[in-house]
Amino acid sequence: MTLAGQADRFALYERAVQEPAVQVRVVEDLFRARTGRAPVDLREDFAGTALFARTFVQGDPARRAWAVDLDPAPLAWARARGVGDEPRLTLVQADVVDVGPPAVPPVDVVVALNYSFFLLTERARLRAYLARAREGLRPGGALVLEVAGGPELQERGEEATDHGDFTFVWDQQAYDPIHSRARCAIHFSFPDGSALRDAFTYEWRVWSIVELRELLAEAGFAASVVLWEGPGDDGEGDRTFVPCERAPAEEAWIAYVVGWRAP
Numbered sequence: 284m285t286l287a288g289q290a291d292r293f294a295l296y297e298r299a300v301q302e303p304a305v306q307v308r309v310v311e312d313l314f315r316a317r318t319g320r321a322p323v324d325l326r327e328d329f330a331g332t333a334l335f336a337r338t339f340v341q342g343d344p345a346r347r348a349w350a351v352d353l354d355p356a357p358l359a360w361a362r363a364r365g366v367g368d369e370p371r372l373t374l375v376q377a378d379v380v381d382v383g384p385p386a387v388p389p390v391d392v393v394v395a396l397n398y399s400f401f402l403l404t405e406r407a408r409l410r411a412y413l414a415r416a417r418e419g420l421r422p423g424g425a426l427v428l429e430v431a432g433g434p435e436l437q438e439r440g441e442e443a444t445d446h447g448d449f450t451f452v453w454d455q456q457a458y459d460p461i462h463s464r465a466r467c468a469i470h471f472s473f474p475d476g477s478a479l480r481d482a483f484t485y486e487w488r489v490w491s492i493v494e495l496r497e498l499l500a501e502a503g504f505a506a507s508v509v510l511w512e513g514p515g516d517d518g519e520g521d522r523t524f525v526p527c528e529r530a531p532a533e534e535a536w537i538a539y540v541v542g543w544r545a546p
């Protein structure tokens with residue numbers, strides 16, 4: 284069998300795409316900076332295999348997490364690896380627009396990482412999600428949206444990253460500037476010449492930061508804050524994120540938009 288035939292697309296995705304240690308640190312720091320304490324209970328929306336939630340609960344024995352995804356496949360993948368056996372991490376198959384108390388108790392932080400909410404392409408549906416996420420927070424809690432942007436996101440083409448035993452390919456297939464819609468795919472290729480094309484495909488609406496902040500206000504959040512990445516020595520970004528109200532027009536950027544529920 285080819286290497287592509289034996290490949291596990293969820294394991295490859297975790298290795299190639301996810302950076303849970305950086306994201307957990309961002310969430311801990313932003314929550315502590317505003318509240319003076321560490322977050323204890325957290326919900327990961329659009330969780331996939333729940334890698335972020337797993338990393339979060341590993342950070343402190345007092346922590347609990349709920350990982351929510353609509354698709355049973357990544358949840359089954361995680362369950363088969365023992366995720367959810369431990370009572371501090373609960374896997375929930377549900378639509379994020381509907382999920383929340385009482386099925387999932389109120390938490391300190393809700394996260395939607397890797398621009399997953401770009402999958403909510405209609406304004407009314409994104410606003411409904413934000414309002415429901417707010418209801419899922421304790422007073423003073425935070426909704427953390429990881430967002431990407433910049434003109435590079437509108438360009439067609441593939442970008443390959445070598446991971447040794449496989450190559451990760453990010454494929455931007457189409458962008459429609461009228462509706463701010465993008466079609467993207469992830470492929471994996473292997474040293475024996477085989478490939479897993481369209482391992483994951485996405486139909487996105489690329490929401491801007493200003494739209495997100497307007498929608499957070501409409502959804503009842505008391506305040507929103509933007510965390511922008513520090514430049515680092517080489518100008519490539521240093522994986523630390525600080526509150527900003529002005530930012531340079533970079534070709535491609537990642538930021539966090541945080542909605543705070545009133546205390």
Ligand SMILES: C[S@@+](CC[C@H](N)C(=O)[O-])C[C@H]1O[C@@H](n2cnc3c(N)ncnc32)[C@H](O)[C@@H]1O
Pocket residue numbers: 300301328329330331332333351352353354357377378379380396397399402
């Ligand atoms: C790009 S993956 C995110 C995986 C991982 N959390 C990360 O940060 O990289 C997006 C996930 O969102 C899930 N999803 C899409 N729409 C959803 C919805 N309305 N409710 C819950 N999950 C949804 C998909 O099934 C998919 O697993």
